[in-house]
Amino acid sequence: MSRVSPINRIDLIPWRAIAPWSILLAGLCVLYVPSFVDLFVGLWSTDRHAHGPIVLAVALWFFYFKARLIAQKDVPIMPAPAIGWPVLICGLALFVIGRSQSFLVFEIGSLILVLLGIVLIFFGRKIAKCLWFAFFFMLFMIPLPGSLVDAITQPMKIVVSYASEHALFWLGYPVARSGVVISIGQYQLLVADACAGLNSLFTLEALGLLYMNVMRHESAFRNVLLALLIVPISFVANITRVIVLSLVTYHFGDEAGQGFLHGFSGMVLFITALLLIIGVDSLLRAASMAWAKKRQQIGVRVDQEK
């Protein structure tokens, strides 16, 4: 070959292919590295926002995972700058307001719009659509305002306390409850935000998604169903944690309870949740297989009648 087409030449010089990506990345870093540093040393280091880094990591991994799928599937690249630019500009404006006024919902929420805008500008709607779940998932990463979290967490705490009290009562323990304070024997336990809060729900939701992607279900319906079922699963896991903590305190004393709380209760939560997720998923799979079999039989019968 004596002639090299211009396109091939660009391929031969990786710098030309990498430069736009690096420049883009540098721009994003200038915008968001300070924000995320603030988050890591600030809110995300607290109990009630501890899910943030996990969600971020899963979201990034999800982007990578989806991008790889898209590359395999050859989804057409059709840049859509007409919608991309407005979305990007909105995102940047939101960032300026959020960052300057320390309004975290705007500051972190703007990242979704900025990324969406960039994807639209360069790759178009089809690819943005393939990535929708990653964008959606990043919503969980936004630190919600304290008053809103309180408003959601409070009823969750009451439900967890109520269920734990009833379970313990049913097991025959001397237990009473007032609001979110559980009394067992001579001990009193306050069901804290961490025991019922959104953070554990969000973390488990992230965990569940990870699980689903590792299992690679084809059925979208089953995935959505499982994602929804993680809400009650998270409740059950939290209730289990509170019950185990109550029992440890009742049988081994306050000190053991506190030790357990800081050492193993998180583990109990996640192991319970993971077992439940796997269990529920197996049930779903069995159910869908039974359903498919039945349909097949009906199909066969219909065929025979013909």
Added chain:
Amino acid sequence: MIKLPRMSLRVSLLICVLSIFAAIGAVVATPRLTEVENPPNLEETVPRQFGDWKERPSPYAQVSLATGNEENLDRPYDQTVMRTYVNSKGQMVMLALAWGRKQRQEVKVHRPDLCYVAQGYDVQSLKTVTFANIMGASGPVTGKRMVATSRRGGEVVSYWMRIGSLYSEDAVNTRLHILKEGLAGRIPDGILVRASQIISEGATPAEIELVHQRQELFLAELVQATPRSSRSLLAR
């Protein structure tokens, strides 16, 4: 490894430049002006004795000013005052003042209705009230009457929250006010003024009404008796 699709260098440069502008814009737009530069010391200047009221050491612990979630990093208050006053009839009022120099979106005075709930109380009633005897810049101060109960007993509470010049009635209003001030380059200060009293379980609505009225009179007298510079922190 994914093979990266090619992108336009010019477009990505443009996006990068826009991002840098946005980052600079955010730094420029960050408000820096605080409303109160040399705050008076509330503990020293708020009178320990006024009218018929006199401070007295109290056997009761007051409901904390926190919602219990902050873990060191969200400390919205620069000054707090917690006292118990008694009058000549032996009636008791607990006073809590919590002032913060900088009110930001995520770090601001906590609403008592949330603090009480966070500490195991049920809010039985929460009504907006106008403190007719206490004047702000734009008329009388508005606040809330609250009744909260728990297993440990009930409390009757009267309070107001001032964020800059706003007497905040709900969280959305507070946020909008802080946002508006912030975009103008100002960071408002904020205070919670709270009077509370423990009540017995069988208190009738009429008794509760009396307690609210007494608290409102107490707060009016307190504001009146406080020297001018500190008074502007309590009500403005």
